Amino acid sequence: MLGLTRWSTSTTANGQVIAREFNDILIQRHLPEEHFRTVAIHELTHAWFFYNNYRDLPLGVEEGMCVMME
Structure with missing residues (x-):
């Protein structure tokens, strides 16, 4: 692995992103x-x-777009 982007998400008990x-x-x-x-x-x-x-x-689409930008 050469690079990594990290973020966090907080959610409620029912899965709502807060x-x-x-x-x-x-x-x-x-x-x-x-x-x-x-x-x-x-x-x-x-x-x-x-x-x-x-x-x-979808992760595959996101990764493909990131590769395309290189």
Whole structure:
């Protein structure tokens, strides 16, 4: 794993979302610059989906869009 975007969601007992918080983006250290950039773009695209409330996007579609942005 070269990168990871983390966020958290708080829900009520019945599953209603009451809060969403973006936590951080983690990227492997000591990558060559070009490789770092592609990983950063990929992870920033995940963050963009989070901030623009794409909650029900299937994971395969989201990952594909992130790869496309690289």
